[in-house]
Amino acid sequence: MSLTLHFHPLASFCWKALIALYENDTPFTPNLVDLGNPAERAALVKLWGIGKFPVLRDDARNETVPESSIIIEYLDRNYGGRTRFIPDDAGRALQTRLRERFYDLYVHLPMQKIMLDRLRPQGKQDPRGVEEARAQLRTSYAMIEQQMANGGWAMGEDFSLADCAAAPSLFYGSMVVPFGDANRNLAAYFERLKARRSFARVLQEAEPYFQMVPREP
Template identity: 55%
Template sequence: MSLTLYIHPLASFCHKALIALYENATEFRSVTVDFGHPGSAAALLERWPVGKIPVLHDADARRTIPETSIIIEYLQQHYPGPSPMLPSDEEACLQARLWDRFFDLYVSVPMQKIVTDRIRPEGSRDPYGVAEAHAALDTAYAMIDGQLSGRRWATGDDFTLADCAAASALFFASIVHPFASDQAHLQAYLDRLLERPSVKRAIGEARPFFGMFPYRDAMPERYLSI
C-alpha cells in the first residue's frame, strides 16, 4: 500500500483529510501519532520536521505531502476517485478553495484557540485571546449561515474540499461555541454533514478518544452516537 497518513483521531484537520479519502474509497494506511511518545513522534518528524498533522507519505512516489488542502489536491491529481473534491469549472473551483480556507482559518483556528486554552496551566491562560476567538466564531457563523441559504453544500450542489474542511471544524466548534438560535441554515448544514457516511466514519473513529477532549462535558448527547 503506497499511501500512509499520519494522524491523531481527535484532530479536526486530520478528519478533513480522512473524509476526502473515505469519499473516494482511497486505499491508505493510517498511523496514529502520540506526541507524548518520542518513538511515535519520531516517525512523523522524520517525514515532516514541523511536526504538524496530518501528513501524507506516498511510498511509490517517495514524496511527503503536508497540509490538508494540499493533501486533498494531491490525492485528486494522483489518486482520483469517483467524487472529485475540486470542481472542474474554474470559478466553482475557486469558490471551493475560498471556503476551504474560510473553514480552516475562521472556524478551526479560533475553535482550537478556545480548546487549547482550557488545558493551559493556571497562570498562563489567555482570556483576552479566548474572547477574541469567540467573537471570531460569531462572525464566521453569521457568514456561513448566509452562504448556506439556498445551498445544500458549502458552494452548491456538490460535496467538495470545502465541505471536508467544514465537517470537523463545525462539529468541534459547535461544542465550544454553540450556534445562535436563528442560524437555521448553519444548523441544517451541520446536520447534513453529520449524516454523510464519510463524516460519520471519521467521527465514529474518534469516539473512543472523546474522553481526552477538553470540552467533553459540553458535548451534546447526540454527538456520542454519530
C-alpha cells in the same frame, strides 16, 4: 498499500484528510501517531520537519505530502474518484479554495484557540484572546448562515474540499460556541455533514477518544 496517513483520530485537520480518503474509498494504511511518545514524534519529524499531522506518504510515487489541504488536492489529482474535491473550472476552483480557507482560518483557528486555552495551566489563560475568538466564531456563523440559505453543500450541489474543511471545524466549533437559534441554516448544514457517510465514519472512529477533548472549566 501505497498510501499511509500519519494522523491522530482527534485532530481536526486529520479529520479533513480522512473525510477525503473515505469519500472515494481510497485504500490507505492508517498510522496513529502519539506525539507524547518520543520515538513516534521523531518518526513524524523525520517525515515532515514541522512535526505536525496529518502527513500522507505515497511509497508508489515516492512522495511525502503534508498539510490537509495539500493532501486533499494531491489525492484529487493522483487518486481521483467519484467525488471531485476541486472543480475543473478555474473560477469555481478558486471559489472552492476560498471557501475552504474561510473554514480553516475563521472557524477552525478561533475554535482551536479556545480549545487550547482550556489546556493552559491555571493563571496562564488568555481570556481576552478567547473572547476575541468567540466573537470571530459568531461572525463566521452568521456568514455561513447566509451562505447556506438554499441548503446543499458549501459550494452548492457538489461535496467538495470546502466541506472537508467545514465538517471538523463546525463539529468542534459547536462545542465552544453553540450555533444558537439564529443559525438554523448552519445547524441544518452541520446535520447534513454528520450524516455524510465519510464524516460519519470519521466520527465513529474518533468516539473512543472523545474523553480526551478539553472541556470548559
